[in-house]
Amino acid sequence: MSVASIPAPAPAATLRVARDAWIIRLAVVLLVAWLLLTIALPLWALLSKSFQNASGQLVGLANYVRYFSTPTLYGSVFNSVAVALVTTVIVIPLAFAYAYALTRSRMPCRGLFYAGALLPLFAPSLLPAISLIYLFGNQGLLKGLLFGGSIYGAGGIIVAQVFYCFPHALIIAVTALALADARLYEVAAALGTRSARVFRTVTLPGAKFGLVNAAFVVFTLVVTDFGIPKVVGGQFNVLATDAYKQVVGQQNFEMGAVVGMVLLLPAVLAFAIDRIVQRRQVALLSARAVPYEPKAGGLRDVALTGYCLIVVALLIGVLGTAIWASFISYWPYNLSLTLRNYDFGTFDQSGWMSYRNSVVLAAGAAAIGTAIVFTGAYLIEKTKVLTAGRMLAHLLAMLPMAVPGLVLGLGYVFFVNAGWNPLNVLYGTLIVLIVNCIAHFYTVAHITALTALKQIDPEFESVAASLKVPFWRTFRRVTVPICMPAILDIAVYLFVNALTTVSAVIFLYGADTKLAAIAIVHMDEAGATAGAAAMASVIVATALAVKLMHILLDRVLFMRLQAWRKR
Amino acid sequence: MNVPVKSAASAAGPAAAPFLRIRGLSKRFGRFTALQDISLDIPPGDFVCFLGPSGCGKTTLLRAIAGLDPQDEGRIEIAGRDVSRLPPAARDFGIVFQSYALFPNLTVAANVGYGLVNRRAARAAIEARVTELLALVGLPDQGGKYPAQLSGGQQQRVALARALATAPGLLLLDEPLSALDARVRLRLRDEIKTLQRRLGVTTIMVTHDQEEALAMADLIVVMNQGVIEQVGSPQEIYRKPATAFVADFVGTMTFLDAEVSGPMSLRVGAIDLACPDAGRFQTGSVVRIGLRPEEIRVRNLDHLTPNRIITKVAMLDFLGSFCRAHLKPEAAPDVTILADFSLNLMRDLAVMQGQRLTVGLPPESLRLFAKSS
Numbered sequence: 058m059s060v061a062s063i064p065a066p067a068p069a070a071t072l073r074v075a076r077d078a079w080i081i082r083l084a085v086v087l088l089v090a091w092l093l094l095t096i097a098l099p100l101w102a103l104l105s106k107s108f109q110n111a112s113g114q115l116v117g118l119a120n121y122v123r124y125f126s127t128p129t130l131y132g133s134v135f136n137s138v139a140v141a142l143v144t145t146v147i148v149i150p151l152a153f154a155y156a157y158a159l160t161r162s163r164m165p166c167r168g169l170f171y172a173g174a175l176l177p178l179f180a181p182s183l184l185p186a187i188s189l190i191y192l193f194g195n196q197g198l199l200k201g202l203l204f205g206g207s208i209y210g211a212g213g214i215i216v217a218q219v220f221y222c223f224p225h226a227l228i229i230a231v232t233a234l235a236l237a238d239a240r241l242y243e244v245a246a247a248l249g250t251r252s253a254r255v256f257r258t259v260t261l262p263g264a265k266f267g268l269v270n271a272a273f274v275v276f277t278l279v280v281t282d283f284g285i286p287k288v289v290g291g292q293f294n295v296l297a298t299d300a301y302k303q304v305v306g307q308q309n310f311e312m313g314a315v316v317g318m319v320l321l322l323p324a325v326l327a328f329a330i331d332r333i334v335q336r337r338q339v340a341l342l343s344a345r346a347v348p349y350e351p352k353a354g355g356l357r358d359v360a361l362t363g364y365c366l367i368v369v370a371l372l373i374g375v376l377g378t379a380i381w382a383s384f385i386s387y388w389p390y391n392l393s394l395t396l397r398n399y400d401f402g403t404f405d406q407s408g409w410m411s412y413r414n415s416v417v418l419a420a421g422a423a424a425i426g427t428a429i430v431f432t433g434a435y436l437i438e439k440t441k442v443l444t445a446g447r448m449l450a451h452l453l454a455m456l457p458m459a460v461p462g463l464v465l466g467l468g469y470v471f472f473v474n475a476g477w478n479p480l481n482v483l484y485g486t487l488i489v490l491i492v493n494c495i496a497h498f499y500t501v502a503h504i505t506a507l508t509a510l511k512q513i514d515p516e517f518e519s520v521a522a523s524l525k526v527p528f529w530r531t532f533r534r535v536t537v538p539i540c541m542p543a544i545l546d547i548a549v550y551l552f553v554n555a556l557t558t559v560s561a562v563i564f565l566y567g568a569d570t571k572l573a574a575i576a577i578v579h580m581d582e583a584g585a586t587a588g589a590a591a592m593a594s595v596i597v598a599t600a601l602a603v604k605l606m607h608i609l610l611d612r613v614l615f616m617r618l619q620a621w622r623k624r
Numbered sequence: 625m626n627v628p629v630k631s632a633a634s635a636a637g638p639a640a641a642p643f644l645r646i647r648g649l650s651k652r653f654g655r656f657t658a659l660q661d662i663s664l665d666i667p668p669g670d671f672v673c674f675l676g677p678s679g680c681g682k683t684t685l686l687r688a689i690a691g692l693d694p695q696d697e698g699r700i701e702i703a704g705r706d707v708s709r710l711p712p713a714a715r716d717f718g719i720v721f722q723s724y725a726l727f728p729n730l731t732v733a734a735n736v737g738y739g740l741v742n743r744r745a746a747r748a749a750i751e752a753r754v755t756e757l758l759a760l761v762g763l764p765d766q767g768g769k770y771p772a773q774l775s776g777g778q779q780q781r782v783a784l785a786r787a788l789a790t791a792p793g794l795l796l797l798d799e800p801l802s803a804l805d806a807r808v809r810l811r812l813r814d815e816i817k818t819l820q821r822r823l824g825v826t827t828i829m830v831t832h833d834q835e836e837a838l839a840m841a842d843l844i845v846v847m848n849q850g851v852i853e854q855v856g857s858p859q860e861i862y863r864k865p866a867t868a869f870v871a872d873f874v875g876t877m878t879f880l881d882a883e884v885s886g887p888m889s890l891r892v893g894a895i896d897l898a899c900p901d902a903g904r905f906q907t908g909s910v911v912r913i914g915l916r917p918e919e920i921r922v923r924n925l926d927h928l929t930p931n932r933i934i935t936k937v938a939m940l941d942f943l944g945s946f947c948r949a950h951l952k953p954e955a956a957p958d959v960t961i962l963a964d965f966s967l968n969l970m971r972d973l974a975v976m977q978g979q980r981l982t983v984g985l986p987p988e989s990l991r992l993f994a995k996s997s
Contacts, residue, residue, distance in 0.1 A: 074711055074713040074714045075711075077713075078711065514723055514725045516721045516723065516725040517725055517727065519690070519692050519712065519719065519721070519725075520719065520721070520725050520786075521738075522691075522692075522711070522712035522713045523690065523712060523713075523717055523718055523719045523739075523787070523792075524718070524738055524739030524786070524789075524790060525713050525739060525790070526738060526739060526741075534727075534730070535727045535729060535730070538729045539728065539729055619729075620770075621728055621729045621730075621770040621771075621772060622728070622772065
């Protein structure tokens with residue numbers, strides 16, 4: 058055998074193996090340190106701030122007592138919850154019906170209908186609010202429809218939130234309805250069941266948990282959103298705008314912290330109940346299930362197509378209004394098209410810089426965040442050292458899902474600004490913004506990475522060990538290439554969200570790091586609604602462009618670099 | 625309970641020092657004891673099978689030897705070196721998993737050469753070695769393909785080539801043939817055995833298929849519920865099972881309850897049977913008799929033949945090259961004895977269902993085991 062021509066492993070091999078094990082240990086420790094620093098400590102800073110007075114002394118529950126004895130303050134709790142409940146009750150049936158049309162009928166162009174309904178995901182939450190102002194505001198095109206009422210207030214918030222939350226609910230509803238076992242429907246048909254009863258006893262129960270999950274997601278989104286109530290809320294106080302007023306308006310950080318803690322409650326509650334409900338979910342598809350193929354339904358399909366057309370037209374119409382309005386010279390008197398509104402310098406001091414900052418933030422969050430999330434997930438899932446540390450890291454990674462962006466942002470304000478913190482020199486810089494965005498959107502990215510890693514054969518690491526190949530070589534040559542589609546998904550997710558978020562960043566920007574979303578808020582505050590609409594349109598265009606690039610890249614990647622997937 | 629270690633004569637000769645030595649190995653998962661005080665010697669160059677039902681600990685033992693799931697107590701020595709505390713990368717073994725774990729995004733050649741690239745050898749030397757290995761496993765021109773383009777049997781051979789590339793001292797196979805269909809399994813069985821004999825590498829294979837173990841192994845380690853029941857060559861395991869479990873697990877066995885009626889006799893219901901082994905047990909105690917179906921005698925029976933009984937053929941199972949008859953003795957109708965008859969014999973004696981048949985149970989074929997409650 059010519060194995061003699063291959064040099065045998067050096068005696069130092071054992072040392073190298075030990076060294077690799079220590080590198081992994083160090084990496085896990087660094088991961089835990091990062092997650093503690095970026096997720097746990099800011100939340101701790103928020104919590105402790107709510108128990109302090111203005112000079113930093115602990116005053117127990119005094120702030121909370123003051124909060125709950127001021128009707129104007131705690132009234133917002135009721136307002137936020139009420140608005141969230143109404144929105145949920147409206148959005149869930151709408152989204153469910155749309156998802157039913159997409160998955161259970163033979164409607165034409167289902168792909169386009171789905172893509173169209175997801176468009177609001179690429180816009181900041183402010184966009185529907187701005188459109189509503191153009192349509193129903195004081196100079197609104199359709200103002201007459203309100204019969205003297207005003208769009209500013211609870212009504213406006215609800216309508217805007219419905220548009221904003223619809224795609225989030227739709228994605229969950231589609232996933233829930235897409236999993237269907239054809240055999241159940243065949244059995245029902247064989248027993249002569251009427252379609253209404255089939256819907257009630259087979260379809261609905263199967264989608265039950267998805268609907269509950271969607272309801273909680275929508276509820277949390279509405280309670281914690283800042284952009285919409287800021288633009289179109291008028292005098293209607295909600296928790297999110299309260300926090301903003303306390304911290305930015307009155308510089309009352311302690312009260313702001315209390316509002317932040319109160320804001321945390323509905324989110325955490327929704328998250329906890331959702332987890333409990335999910336645990337009781339039975340597997341919808343056993344290994345022997347047959348995928349459901351919807352049958353052509355004639356009249357039902359026509360009705361569903363009509364419904365979807367109306368919904369998608371409304372969605373695109375509302376979004377399109379703001380984009381169209383950004384090209385209008387002087388609404389509603391001079392409707393000629395112009396690019397004047399895109400000269401942001403005339404409305405806002407930072408001009409196009411805020412857009413540049415947003416893109417840099419999004420790109421930074423995507424690049425750094427993807428690396429940290431994927432490497433972290435690899436360490437948690439595929440290594441065997443420091444089990445307690447890895448479990449702690451996983452727990453911390455799941456935490457941000459229950460924390461609203463506003464709350465985390467507040468936590469960062471207190472944490473980074475604290476006198477004792479050596480990092481307070483970073484306050485107001487892009488670095489803090491990037492770190493905050495990565496932390497805020499960590500959970501979904503983390504779960505995506507874990508799911509992809511779990512699908513790889515668990516014995517790759519054992520094989521590499523038996524062949525004495527260091528773990529990082531296998532990571533580079535095998536794990537990352539196989540998971541490349543998921544890695545791209547994570548990067549695009551982080552980019553689009555960092556670009557369009559308002560709540561997460563409203564407290565953290567500095568003088569030279571104003572972001573596009575914040576510029577929109579300021580321009581709207583100053584009455585330059587056209588400029589705000591223009592900036593929002595630019596964000597939408599950028600997000601869509603990146604998404605298109607992602608789709609193309611996926612195709613290219615699939616064709617060329619992932620040819621090994623084909624049989 | 626631990627059966628004393630037996631090392632059978634191996635290819636290297638009975639005096640060779642054991643290549644793999646395990647002493648007092650135990651492993652627990654929480655409250656559940658997966659392995660209990662395992663001690664074992666494996667001679668160099670042997671093909672060893674860990675055989676047992678699901679959950680008996682055979683895969684756990686294999687993974688403990690590899691260092692993938694380290695043991696709680698015990699010592700493992702490979703080639704005289706104590707590896708008990710070493711991580712897998714510091715031990716010297718190659719491993720093939722049931723799922724093959726081939727890297728799907730690398731070509732077959734890249735997979736096979738994966739462990740060689742690490743040694744900073746010249747590219748030409750690595751390519752030569754890979755070509756040599758692929759020829760060895762019977763896949764000479766498949767180097768450029770991806771695993772998804774190969775059949776199950778071919779993937780398995782690539783996994784084998786990859787494990788052998790670094791010329792390890794020990795080859796570990798974790799149920800490598802389970803995922804293949806019957807025909808391919810039979811062919812690969814021969815190929816693996818031939819390859820092992822040619823290379824002379826000490827091999828341990830985990831399997832639950834006793835036929836596979838009998839066909840391939842030089843040494844079989846029968847395990848049950850975390851302990852070793854018996855260690856021996858296939859002939860020893862089959863002909864002289866040490867416990868009732870081994871007797872039942874390997875091959876087919878008829879079990880009868882009997883009472884020891886004298887130093888050389890047993891009583892089953894109303895039947896008296898002569899058995900030289902009965903002296904091992906106290907008179908009056910209850911024992912289990914184990915009897916292989918192929919040992920029942922039907923031809924050339926005369927009045928001198930010991931243990932002659934008259935039976936009725938209750939059922940005949942047609943199994944291709946032979947029939948398995950369920951015989952019920954007239955003197956003990958609750959008892960069923962299994963007997964294998966070749967088709968020739970069936971024809972000669974015109975054996976049919978419901979027929980009376982006189983059979984003989986050779987005394988030396990009656991294996992006795994203590995009756996566990």
